[in-house]
Amino acid sequence: MKLHQIAEKILYIDGKPPDFESFFMHKDIYDSAFSSELLLKCSRQVGKSVLEASMLILSSVFHKFYNSLHVSPQELQMHQFVKGKLDPMIKHSPGIKALLTSNMIGYKEFVNGSRIYLRYAKVNADRIRGISADSIYYDEVQEILWDVIPIINECLAESKYMRRIYAGTPKSLDNTIEFLWTQSKQYEWHVKCDACGHVNIPYDGETMEKMIGKEGPICTKCGKYLYPPSGRWEPMNPEGRILGFHITRLLMYPKDETKRKKQWKEVLIKYETYPKNQFYNEVLGVSVPVGGQPLTMTEIMQATYNLPMVIARTPEYKVEKVYMGIDWGIMAEKSFTVITIGGFDTDGKFKVLYAKRFYDTNILEYIDEIVRIFTQSNAVRIGADFGAGATNNMLLRQKIGDYNRVFEFMYTAQKELYRFSKGKIMLDRTQALDRVILGIKKKEILLPK
Ligand SMILES: [Zn+2]
Numbered sequence: 001m002k003l004h005q006i007a008e009k010i011l012y013i014d015g016k017p018p019d020f021e022s023f024f025m026h027k028d029i030y031d032s033a034f035s036s037e038l039l040l041k042c043s044r045q046v047g048k049s050v051l052e053a054s055m056l057i058l059s060s061v062f063h064k065f066y067n068s069l070h071v072s073p074q075e076l077q078m079h080q081f082v083k084g085k086l087d088p089m090i091k092h093s094p095g096i097k098a099l100l101t102s103n104m105i106g107y108k109e110f111v112n113g114s115r116i117y118l119r120y121a122k123v124n125a126d127r128i129r130g131i132s133a134d135s136i137y138y139d140e141v142q143e144i145l146w147d148v149i150p151i152i153n154e155c156l157a158e159s160k161y162m163r164r165i166y167a168g169t170p171k172s173l174d175n176t177i178e179f180l181w182t183q184s185k186q187y188e189w190h191v192k193c194d195a196c197g198h199v200n201i202p203y204d205g206e207t208m209e210k211m212i213g214k215e216g217p218i219c220t221k222c223g224k225y226l227y228p229p230s231g232r233w234e235p236m237n238p239e240g241r242i243l244g245f246h247i248t249r250l251l252m253y254p255k256d257e258t259k260r261k262k263q264w265k266e267v268l269i270k271y272e273t274y275p276k277n278q279f280y281n282e283v284l285g286v287s288v289p290v291g292g293q294p295l296t297m298t299e300i301m302q303a304t305y306n307l308p309m310v311i312a313r314t315p316e317y318k319v320e321k322v323y324m325g326i327d328w329g330i331m332a333e334k335s336f337t338v339i340t341i342g343g344f345d346t347d348g349k350f351k352v353l354y355a356k357r358f359y360d361t362n363i364l365e366y367i368d369e370i371v372r373i374f375t376q377s378n379a380v381r382i383g384a385d386f387g388a389g390a391t392n393n394m395l396l397r398q399k400i401g402d403y404n405r406v407f408e409f410m411y412t413a414q415k416e417l418y419r420f421s422k423g424k425i426m427l428d429r430t431q432a433l434d435r436v437i438l439g440i441k442k443k444e445i446l447l448p449k
Contacts, residue, residue, distance in 0.1 A: 003034070036161075038165045039243065045252075068134065069137070178287055187233040188236055307448060307449065319343040328385055335360060363392060
């Protein structure tokens, strides 16, 4: 028996067994619930939380002494998931409820020794350390800082299963979910048109916009209405490591006609009223491929000025004040530390004058070199990342002898691009990266030739 068939027998969602006639896309995902790495790239309102709650319950009752950890980006989201989805599903599934021996908001335990931990983490893993898990569910993974995920994944170290389930809605191209998607098999729901035989693949926003008909999804080739339940999952990138599914609201097709019409009307209203990026993200379940798009080599080559890389600039560079940036990246046997020197020229463009990557792992030696380069460049300030670099920044400040010339910044996920907190600059990672990428594309940030 397949997992979705078992789910039909033991799980109750709003008092009824899972409705695979309406949620036809969910069937194969239920059956993949025990795969080692699963990614659900979703629009809003496509049953993502129901899928997660079902998988949590199924894996808990099917394995003995199986620990699951569910991670939301914020406390409120965690509560909404527990109170709105997980608890009602347990409560209304009699066979499951009978197995539950402990039921708290952040912790569920079953008679077979399996446990579910529910936590939240956005920019650090403080609330998660110490939990030993067999699978980790990341909910709204686009809101969780990428750097935090490897730390949370440490919870799997002792497990023989080591399963990871990522679920969320795309934001810009530079976010966790898009990064994971590139490494996935990229399963798209292919729908063949009954009228002309064309296979419609909702893999990007432009294609999906063409599929928006008056009363439902239409064929991009002949314009006739499509019947999404006749479709099937096909991988766009079969070599991918992660089992990734893109669930788009565009192809939701409830069997109840009134409901279906009402839902389609909502899609049309959102198409007319939402800003494009929001429509793409929340209704189509994809990113908008502008601005945040990764750079091409041509774009990088074009964003150059006609002078070589230097530490100490000459008047030719037309840059008055320069700054140094440090991205610390030190691990036991490898270093990724990068320093950059640059400043605004008289035309208002940001010119990168110098950049260097340190491969050496002898920190003390290369801090000396950084200080030497800093002095030689005559830079006014250093912006250095905190986090991995806290001790290094302290050493740097001592060597420079002026505490105020080293600014510390920290990457976060927040609304504003930057804000000041506890003597540090808190920088939204997504926006900051988008600005740099866009700056190079628009030739507002220039590199030496
Ligand atoms: Zn057609």
